[in-house]
Amino acid sequence: MALAAIDGMGRRLFAAPGRFLSVFVLAIAVILIAAPLVKIALVTISPQTIAAWGDVLTSRLSPNLFYKPLGNTLLIGASVAGGCVIIGGFLAWLVMMTDVPFRRTIAVLSTLPFMIPSFAAALAWSVLFRNERVGGQIGFLQGLGMEIPDWLAWGMVPSLIVLITHYYSLTFTVIAAALATVNADLVEAAQMTGASRRRVFFGIILPVTLPAVIAGGSLSFAGGVSNFAVPALLGLPVRMQTLSTRIYGMMEVGQTARGYVIALLLVLISAFFLWLGNRLITGRRSYATITGKGGRAKRFDLGGLRWPLCTLALTISVFATIVPVLVLTASSFAPSASALLSNWTLHYWLGESTPSIAQGLAGIAHNPDILSAIGITIGLGLIVAAAGSAVGLLISYSLVRAKRGFVPTAVSQLCFLPLFIPGIAFGAAYIALYGAPIGPFPALYGTFGLLVLAATAFLLPFAVQTGRAVIQQVSGDLEESARLTGAGFVRRLTAITIPLSARGLTAGALLVFVKIVRDLSLVVLLFTPTMPVLSVVAYRYASEGFAQFANAITVVILLISITVSLIANRLQAKSQPWLQA
Amino acid sequence: MIKIVNLAKRFGAVEAVRGVSLEVPEGAFLVLVGPSGCGKSTMLRMLAGLEVPTGGLIAFGGDVVSDGEQRWTIEPAKRNAGLVFQSYALWPHMTVAGNVDWPLKVAGWDPAQRSERVGEVLTLLAIYDLANRYPNEISGGQQQRVAIARMIAAKPGILLFDEPLSNLDAKLRVEMRTELLKIHRATGATSVYVTHDQVEAMTMASHVAVMNHGLVEQFGAPRDLVADPATAFVATFLGTPPNNLIAVEPAEGGASFAGGKLLPGLDVDRPVDFMYRAEDFRVSESGNSATLALEYAEASPIAGRYMVTGTVGSLRLTAVVDRAPHLSPGDTIHFHIPDRPAAVFAKNGERLS
Numbered sequence: 001m002a003l004a005a006i007d008g009m010g011r012r013l014f015a016a017p018g019r020f021l022s023v024f025v026l027a028i029a030v031i032l033i034a035a036p037l038v039k040i041a042l043v044t045i046s047p048q049t050i051a052a053w054g055d056v057l058t059s060r061l062s063p064n065l066f067y068k069p070l071g072n073t074l075l076i077g078a079s080v081a082g083g084c085v086i087i088g089g090f091l092a093w094l095v096m097m098t099d100v101p102f103r104r105t106i107a108v109l110s111t112l113p114f115m116i117p118s119f120a121a122a123l124a125w126s127v128l129f130r131n132e133r134v135g136g137q138i139g140f141l142q143g144l145g146m147e148i149p150d151w152l153a154w155g156m157v158p159s160l161i162v163l164i165t166h167y168y169s170l171t172f173t174v175i176a177a178a179l180a181t182v183n184a185d186l187v188e189a190a191q192m193t194g195a196s197r198r199r200v201f202f203g204i205i206l207p208v209t210l211p212a213v214i215a216g217g218s219l220s221f222a223g224g225v226s227n228f229a230v231p232a233l234l235g236l237p238v239r240m241q242t243l244s245t246r247i248y249g250m251m252e253v254g255q256t257a258r259g260y261v262i263a264l265l266l267v268l269i270s271a272f273f274l275w276l277g278n279r280l281i282t283g284r285r286s287y288a289t290i291t292g293k294g295g296r297a298k299r300f301d302l303g304g305l306r307w308p309l310c311t312l313a314l315t316i317s318v319f320a321t322i323v324p325v326l327v328l329t330a331s332s333f334a335p336s337a338s339a340l341l342s343n344w345t346l347h348y349w350l351g352e353s354t355p356s357i358a359q360g361l362a363g364i365a366h367n368p369d370i371l372s373a374i375g376i377t378i379g380l381g382l383i384v385a386a387a388g389s390a391v392g393l394l395i396s397y398s399l400v401r402a403k404r405g406f407v408p409t410a411v412s413q414l415c416f417l418p419l420f421i422p423g424i425a426f427g428a429a430y431i432a433l434y435g436a437p438i439g440p441f442p443a444l445y446g447t448f449g450l451l452v453l454a455a456t457a458f459l460l461p462f463a464v465q466t467g468r469a470v471i472q473q474v475s476g477d478l479e480e481s482a483r484l485t486g487a488g489f490v491r492r493l494t495a496i497t498i499p500l501s502a503r504g505l506t507a508g509a510l511l512v513f514v515k516i517v518r519d520l521s522l523v524v525l526l527f528t529p530t531m532p533v534l535s536v537v538a539y540r541y542a543s544e545g546f547a548q549f550a551n552a553i554t555v556v557i558l559l560i561s562i563t564v565s566l567i568a569n570r571l572q573a574k575s576q577p578w579l580q581a
Numbered sequence: 582m583i584k585i586v587n588l589a590k591r592f593g594a595v596e597a598v599r600g601v602s603l604e605v606p607e608g609a610f611l612v613l614v615g616p617s618g619c620g621k622s623t624m625l626r627m628l629a630g631l632e633v634p635t636g637g638l639i640a641f642g643g644d645v646v647s648d649g650e651q652r653w654t655i656e657p658a659k660r661n662a663g664l665v666f667q668s669y670a671l672w673p674h675m676t677v678a679g680n681v682d683w684p685l686k687v688a689g690w691d692p693a694q695r696s697e698r699v700g701e702v703l704t705l706l707a708i709y710d711l712a713n714r715y716p717n718e719i720s721g722g723q724q725q726r727v728a729i730a731r732m733i734a735a736k737p738g739i740l741l742f743d744e745p746l747s748n749l750d751a752k753l754r755v756e757m758r759t760e761l762l763k764i765h766r767a768t769g770a771t772s773v774y775v776t777h778d779q780v781e782a783m784t785m786a787s788h789v790a791v792m793n794h795g796l797v798e799q800f801g802a803p804r805d806l807v808a809d810p811a812t813a814f815v816a817t818f819l820g821t822p823p824n825n826l827i828a829v830e831p832a833e834g835g836a837s838f839a840g841g842k843l844l845p846g847l848d849v850d851r852p853v854d855f856m857y858r859a860e861d862f863r864v865s866e867s868g869n870s871a872t873l874a875l876e877y878a879e880a881s882p883i884a885g886r887y888m889v890t891g892t893v894g895s896l897r898l899t900a901v902v903d904r905a906p907h908l909s910p911g912d913t914i915h916f917h918i919p920d921r922p923a924a925v926f927a928k929n930g931e932r933l934s
Contacts, residue, residue: 185670188631193684193735194658203683207674 021398022407028391029414032457036429037267037417043432044260052257056265066262069241073225073266076159076242077273080224081217083164088171088216091313096179097205099299100310107176109317114169115561116324117518119229119535120554121162123542124324126233127331127340127551129153134237136545140327143338154238162230165320167223171216178212179205197300211281218277222270226422228521233542243269244424244521251428251525260432263425271420325558332552348548358546370553373532376448377517378560380533384455385513389505391456392463393470397493400471412464419461423521430454431525446528458522459512466508470501514561582607582642582771583628583739589636589649590623597623599795600637605788607642610765612774614782615792615818621775622743624792628773629664629741630657641739658688662739663732667747669724671716671731678703678712681731688735702730705767706760722753729761733768740765742774746781758785779819783807791815813926816856822888822899825862826854826926827918842873844918853933855922862900864889866908868915873898877914880905891916 044052056066088110094100095107113121130139131153142148151157182205190200206213228244236245243266250259302309331337333344335357345351351363364370395415399408418426434444434453444450456463478500482492498505520535527536534557542550583605590598598620605611613621626632627647628639634649641661647654657664671680678699685695703709706726711719716727725745732740742761746754762785765772776782782789783803790800791814799811803819810816816824829836829849836847836855847855868874875891875898882888887905891898891914898916908914925933 183668183670185666185668186672188657189664189666189670189731190672190683191631192629192657192664193687194656195687199687204672208672210674 021394021401022411025395025398026407026411028395029411029460032453032460033414033417036426036433036457037421039433040260040429041264044257044264049257049260052255052261056258056261064241065246065258066243066265069243069246069262070265070269072156072231072235072240073242073244073269075156076163076227076231077221077225079160080163080167081221083160084168084171084220085175085213085217087164087316088168088173088220089175089213091168091172091316092176092179094309094313096176097300098302098309100302100306100313102310102314106310106313106317109314109321110172110176111169112317113166113320114173115514115565116166116321117229117520117535117554117557118162118166118227119233119520119539119542120328120518120558121166121320121324122159122230122233123538123547123551123554124327124331125158125162126153126542127327127337127547129158130337137336137547138338140337140340143336143340150238155235155240158234159230159240162234163224163227166227166230167220168320170223171213171220174216174219175209175212178209182208214277214281218274221277222274222420222422225270225273226266226424226521228422228424228524229539232539236543244422247424247428248524251431256428256431259428263422263428267421267425270422274420325555328551328554328558332548332555334548337547348552358549361546361549364549364552364556367549369529369532370534370537370549373534373537373553374556376532377534377557380448380451380455381513381517381560381564383452384459384516385509387452387456388459388463388512389466389509392460392465392467392508393505394467395460395464396467396471399464400468415464416461418458421458423458423519424525426458427454427522427525430457445526446531448531451523451526451531451533454522454526455516455519458519459515462511462515463508466504466511470504470508471497510564513564517560517564518557582609583611583773584640585624585637586640587637588624588627588634588639590620590627590632591635596795598627598634601790601792601795601797602637603788603790603797603800605771607771608769610762610772610774610785610787612776612782612786612789613792614776614779614789615798617777619792620795621777621792625664625741625743625773625775627654628739629662630654630660631664660739661737662741663735663737664741665725665728665732665743665745667744669716669728669748671724671727673716676713676715677708677719677727680716680727681734684731684735698734702734705733705764706730721748722757725749725757726760729764733764733770736768738770740768740770740772742772744776745774746776747778754781761785779823780821783819783821791818793818810856810924811932813854813856813930813932816924816926820859821883822859822901824923825857825859825898827857827896827898827922829853829855838873847921849925852928854926854928856924856926857898857919858923859888859899859901861919861923862898862902863917864891864900864902864906865915865917866906866913868913872915872917874913874915877906877908877910877912879910889914 043049055061091106091110095103095110100106126139128140129148129152130137131142131148131150132138133150133154139148139153186204186208187200190204195203226244228248231240231242232245232248235242241249243262247259247263247266250256250262327340330340332348333346334340335343335345335347347354347357347363349363350365351357352366353362361367395411399412430450430453431445434450437443444453478496482496487495518535520539523533524536524539527533534553538550538553538557541547541553585604586602588598588601589596601624613624615621623632627634630647633652633654634647635652636649638645638649639647646660672683675683681699681702682695685698690698699712700709703712706729708723708726708730711723711727716724719727725748728745745761746757749757758781774781774785786803788800789803789806791798791806793814799806799815806815807820810819810824813826817826827838829838829844829847830852831837831849836844836849838844865872873893875893875896878890878892878897880887880889882905883901886901886903889900889902889906900916906914927933
């Protein structure tokens with residue numbers, strides 16, 4: 001009898017929290033992700049606004065509202081994907097398969113561009129290449145007396161160049177990871193047949209890494225399609241519109257219904273191409289191979305091309321990483337971008353308001369708007385990193401535990417949905433849902449709470465991914481052996497899972513922090529003057545012609561991101577003394 | 582057929598192979614066996630032409646194919662040799678038939694011949710039904726067969742195997758051993774087979790080279806190696822169960838077991854190791870002056886007899902006897918030591934008698 005009672009109790013304790021947990025995480029996923037998306041779709045089909053579909057798709061306005069921006073968007077997507085695969089793939093091949101000198105340096109440099117926000121690169125571009133077309137200051141090169149043609153200063157070409165230099169590090173990472181797993185035996189087995197290097201490359205290495213190439217390509221496609229900052233800074237001044245900038249424009253002028261319709265269409269387009277990419281790479285063939293000794297593959301001998309290719313790779317990397325940072329820094333000291341290196345002043349950093357400079361705008365240290373934006377941005381980053389990691393851990397714990405069934409499947413699909421959604425469309429969905437009061441809850445528009453919710457939801461895929469990696473790495477036997485000692489859920493989590501996964505959790509939280517601090521596309525629609533964030537302040541200054549302020553703020557964003565990365569690295573090293581043996 | 586003279590390979594400061602010489606006739610099945618890191622895989626890779634030796638030479642059928650002094654080697658595809666990798670190295674984006682076909686295509690065979698040959702080897706390995714599957718859709722044992730089919734398709738004169746059975750389960754491993762020998766006979770090729778499993782070496786080889794620390798400790802027929810081990814390493818590495826070594830020291834009136842027990846009538850002039858075969862020991866539950874008392878550890882049945890193990894200190898002795906003793910682990914068991922050791926080894930492993 002007593003045994004039965006214990007048994008019953010044991011079971012109840014065992015199962016009930018699991019069910020509760022999975023319902024709880026489902027609720028989180030619905031509130032954060034499903035609800036805004038459903039709401040934005042519902043809004044566009046309500047009787048008052050359903051006409052917006054016709055306006056966008058079949059009216060006299062539709063070429064300008066939708067089809068021309070769509071054409072630009074697809075052109076950007078395809079060119080960015082192509083450019084990124086070529087550059088990222090080339091660098092990955094160079095680093096992983098050849099005997100090029102400075103491989104480690106090239107590898108590290110190749111992963112950096114993605115750390116620099118795309119608006120930083122766009123701002124740096126305009127510091128260098130801006131011409132007199134739209135008025136305002138001219139750029140450095142024009143200042144040197146070069147004639148910069150419009151096509152190089154504004155519009156599609158500079159947008160593509162900046163986007164490719166931003167996203168190629170993504171394809172590099174994906175393709176390099178794939179090349180690293182190409183078992184050396186596969187290549188040697190092909191060499192044993194007498195196949196030429198060309199044939200080994202095209203017959204074996206390329207097909208085996210093709211899934212990664214396609215994945216890298218479709219990721220950079222989606223990146224290019226959904227990017228807002230670059231076309232906004234380099235295209236909008238000459239009226240080049242993409243779907244992202246169109247959504248922004250519609251929302252700014254109050255035509256929210258049209259904005260929502262375009263946002264939905266952008267979501268569908270972006271999701272379609274990611275789905276297509278995924279479709280192409282999942283098939284009967286799997287690329288997991290049985291492990292052998294492998295690893296000792298001979299690197300491709302570049303011969304006389306070693307140094308030229310090394311120089312090429314380093315040049316690409318330097319122009320994509322170091323040059324923009326230097327240019328922005330210099331520009332934040334120079335009164336005129338056309339004379340980037342002369343008359344340096346600290347005014348834009350430390351100056352008090354002077355009517356003669358920049359219409360009386362004070363330098364960063366004395367500018368209350370910027371100071372409050374710094375506080376709000378860091379606060380937002382910290383809260384979202386903490387909230388995201390906690391929610392991510394909880395969700396992945398429930399997913400790993402439940403494995404299959406309707407609820408976990410729905411949760412896991414929902415959590416990865418934001419990956420398919422351009423930031424600006426996600427922002428629009430949040431305005432659609434939380435912009436107005438819901439029942440007893442007040443409207444969240446313009447509050448810090450809305451920023452936190454939207455950012456947490458938007459970065460949930462990364463948080464869940466981290467959480468999953470952490471749980472899978474630790475969970476299993478270690479957690480079960482703790483369970484056998486009788487330790488409860490919370491105790492196991494705090495005594496076993498979290499200490500062992502501190503490294504992964506910190507890395508994940510760090511990723512979320514840095515992503516939110518430098519994000520523009522999500523927050524640009526949620527921004528209100530009472531709740532400023534740095535990236536939007538920088539964007540505003542840039543579009544109003546105060547380039548030095550924009551650049552100085554961007555340097556602040558870069559400094560915050562870099563400092564946080566360094567601190568986290570130190571913390572990680574200290575938190576795990578057992579790894580240092 | 583295969584002649585290796587003073588072959589050496591150095592990776593930076595590491596000498597993986599330190600001067601190996603041996604020769605096997607055509608049709609031989611040479612097994613290179615030794616613990617991990619002994620240089621056996623490096624040997625195989627040099628035979629395959631994937632590594633260039635840093636010393637010595639390799640000749641196939643009288644033609645030099647690798648010359649370490651000149652840092653010169655004939656490329657892998659032109660050596661008339663095929664290699665099965667430990668990982669099988671099946672190209673994951675090609676079907677079974679595609680994997681077997683591709684090397685022939687590279688070699689420039691015409692399509693009709695190719696498809697005939699692919700059918701032939703797939704049938705030989707009993708995987709014809711799997712021709713259109715991808716490597717990830719078939720089992721480990723089937724993948725193994727595909728790897729072998731791919732190797733023999735181009736009819737190489739020398740077959741090289743790098744621990745091919747190490748990823749298979751125990752039962753499959755025994756079946757594949759037989760299968761491999763069948764293929765070896767069917768092709769008439771000379772085979773070189775690398776393994777760390779001495780059972781594979783003993784059952785498959787016509788010639789065995791036992792390697793340790795980059796050197797061949799002993800080269801010969803399996804039977805000779807077991808009957809007449811040249812070094813202490815070979816003595817304890819081969820055989821199931823392997824031979825027993827007992828460290829002994831000179832003592833008055835004979836040699837003494839390092840633990841103190843006197844072994845009368847055996848003169849030694851310095852510390853040495855005595856080798857005893859497991860089947861030469863007898864065990865009993867009571868002891869006398871000619872027995873060693875050990876702590877009973879375990880007994881396991883082996884082909885109708887029992888393998889009985891006892892320990893004392895760091896010494897571990899195994900006997901093969903007809904009946905298992907009625908003891909529990911931890912009880913005392915007495916090993917009857919034969920009058921004469923089967924061999925005596927110096928402390929450096931060299932055989933004395």
